[in-house]
Amino acid sequence: MNDETGKIVIGTHSTEVITMRSLELLIRELPPEAQKELRELVQALHAKYVRRSNSPFRFDWAGALSHLKKDYTSVQMQHETLDIWGD
Numbered sequence: 685m686n687d688e689t690g691k692i693v694i695g696t697h698s699t700e701v702i703t704m705r706s707l708e709l710l711i712r713e714l715p716p717e718a719q720k721e722l723r724e725l726v727q728a729l730h731a732k733y734v735r736r737s738n739s740p741f742r743f744d745w746a747g748a749l750s751h752l753k754k755d756y757t758s759v760q761m762q763h764e765t766l767d768i769w770g771d
Contacts, residue, residue, distance in 0.1 A: 702710075711719060749761070756764070 711722060714722065752761070
């Protein structure tokens with residue numbers, strides 16, 4: 685979120701606006717062990733919330749049900765899937 689000064693606002697604590705710059709200064713004041721803990725937390729949050737688009741979508745599953753082609757139509761397979769998933 686941007687504030688009226690154009691700075692990127694990370695969050696607010698009461699009336700204080702926390703920008704990337706002020707957040708960096710707060711982090712630098714932490715002891716090394718706390719900085720390490722914060723770095724690990726940020727990496728865990730990044731892994732949880734940031735979608736990685738480095739690799740293209742793989743279709744290695746394509747054709748996995750081809751052996752069922754003679755027994756089911758695609759519509760029947762869709763119905764079976766919905767029944768299994770519980771709509």
